[in-house]
Amino acid sequence: MLAKWVNLRTVIVFGVIAIWAMTQIPGFGTSEVHNANTPSNFVLVDPRPSADDWPWWQGIDHRNVANTRTFPTEWSSSDHEGWHVPLPGHGNASPCLWGNQLFLPVFDANHQRLTLLSLQRDSGRTAWRTVVHQGHPSKSPGKASPALSSPACDGQNVFTVSCDQGKLWVTAVEMTGRIAWQREVGPYQSNEGYQSSPVLFKSLVIVSADQPRGSFIAAVHRQTGEIIWRVKRPNGPSSGTPIVATISDRPQLVIGGAGNVTSYDPATGNVIWKCATSAEKVANTIAFDQDRVFVSFMRPNPEVVCIAANGNGDVTKSHISWRLPKIGSHRPSPVFYDGFLFVLADDGRLSCIRPETGKIEWTRQLKGTFAASPVIAGPFLFCANEAGSTYFVRTGATSAPAMMNALPDGIVATPIIAGDSIFFRTTGQLHRVIAPEPQPVVERPNDIRRRY
Numbered sequence: 001m002l003a004k005w006v007n008l009r010t011v012i013v014f015g016v017i018a019i020w021a022m023t024q025i026p027g028f029g030t031s032e033v034h035n036a037n038t039p040s041n042f043v044l045v046d047p048r049p050s051a052d053d054w055p056w057w058q059g060i061d062h063r064n065v066a067n068t069r070t071f072p073t074e075w076s077s078s079d080h081e082g083w084h085v086p087l088p089g090h091g092n093a094s095p096c097l098w099g100n101q102l103f104l105p106v107f108d109a110n111h112q113r114l115t116l117l118s119l120q121r122d123s124g125r126t127a128w129r130t131v132v133h134q135g136h137p138s139k140s141p142g143k144a145s146p147a148l149s150s151p152a153c154d155g156q157n158v159f160t161v162s163c164d165q166g167k168l169w170v171t172a173v174e175m176t177g178r179i180a181w182q183r184e185v186g187p188y189q190s191n192e193g194y195q196s197s198p199v200l201f202k203s204l205v206i207v208s209a210d211q212p213r214g215s216f217i218a219a220v221h222r223q224t225g226e227i228i229w230r231v232k233r234p235n236g237p238s239s240g241t242p243i244v245a246t247i248s249d250r251p252q253l254v255i256g257g258a259g260n261v262t263s264y265d266p267a268t269g270n271v272i273w274k275c276a277t278s279a280e281k282v283a284n285t286i287a288f289d290q291d292r293v294f295v296s297f298m299r300p301n302p303e304v305v306c307i308a309a310n311g312n313g314d315v316t317k318s319h320i321s322w323r324l325p326k327i328g329s330h331r332p333s334p335v336f337y338d339g340f341l342f343v344l345a346d347d348g349r350l351s352c353i354r355p356e357t358g359k360i361e362w363t364r365q366l367k368g369t370f371a372a373s374p375v376i377a378g379p380f381l382f383c384a385n386e387a388g389s390t391y392f393v394r395t396g397a398t399s400a401p402a403m404m405n406a407l408p409d410g411i412v413a414t415p416i417i418a419g420d421s422i423f424f425r426t427t428g429q430l431h432r433v434i435a436p437e438p439q440p441v442v443e444r445p446n447d448i449r450r451r452y
Helices: 002-023 447-451
Strands: 082-086 096-098 101-108 113-120 126-134 157-164 167-174 179-187 199-201 204-209 216-221 227-232 243-247 250-257 260-264 271-276 292-297 303-308 320-325 335-337 340-344 349-353 360-365 375-377 380-384 389-394 403-406 416-418 421-425 429-434
Touching: 096 416, 101 157, 113 157, 126 157, 126 167, 126 179, 167 204, 179 204, 179 216, 179 227, 199 243, 199 250, 243 292, 250 292, 260 292, 335 375, 340 380, 375 416
Parallel strands: none
Antiparallel strands: 082 429, 096 101, 101 113, 113 126, 157 167, 167 179, 199 204, 204 216, 216 227, 243 250, 250 260, 260 271, 292 303, 303 320, 335 340, 340 349, 349 360, 375 380, 380 389, 389 403, 416 421, 421 429
């Protein structure tokens, strides 16, 4: 009898070990889908935003760079041109903008309701509210809320991604507020809430789902919600948004995760290259130039890694151009602009780096803690801290004094800059800060002529 009990206990122990080992396999429990070449993946016209739009996370070209030369540089907590409106709920997602419509999600904790808002750009008035999930959206600890993922717009629909009852959902909402479709794309469990934002490529909406087990990245059709491809990813609790760009003369979908940076073919989900890093997690978005990508992380140690993006397969030993220790960020994303890489650490240390060599041109210490990513407009970096103060620092090889403006409550969401305005989502309001109109030049009369 004792021998039978020992054997049974041994079987149970080995069974538990085997199950645990299986859960460590990338994408365990999530089946792959490969429909890129099926009729369901029919071609749609590419989104065509105007220069004054901010249609998705990090703007039109995924660089967090505004296409404007007229923007405000002075405002205060009590006085600024524009408008500000209270928000009927919480969230840290940045808004997106198409034409005269601003879109952003909010979470009403009292009614357990996740809602997508549409506000008028010129007035801030609410055009419509659409409930995306009601009753039990997955909640998150600390400062997080279910409204963490920034929406994306293609001019016909607004796409949101959210977690509900342990599943990840993509929802397409028409510009009038009607839900066009809602699709479950896979299981999702995380203690930090879902934070990554959707990205658009041709006819696809692409979403990532890095989590402790069952990680995947998937693409659904913009018009139907059909899953076109879904592939497994290494497990780990990362939450950064992928980028889609032409790098090294080919379209690449690049995302950082726990211990890796991976480039995919955005049309099919096939891996182009992968590179191992020491990152325990990546919570921000990778920056890029014409030939390289730059990943920034804080855990286990701060580091920025530059990877040449022209490789294939495992490029860990061949394509890492440089590593820069003691410089890194957890939440703010690095940005590349005009030949320089800028990295804003969570503690306010701002570094300007030569992307070819990793040489640090200058650093500045900004006051406060930072969650929002830097945004570039004209010759300035706009850096908003969690207390509501926004620094703007001149870009370039020479460090310049940082100037500061403030709003009355905190800023966690990354601002967007479009046309003549900056839009700030604070802890309780949405602000539009407008550049003042230039005053007409008044010619002073000539004193001599006036005497006659």
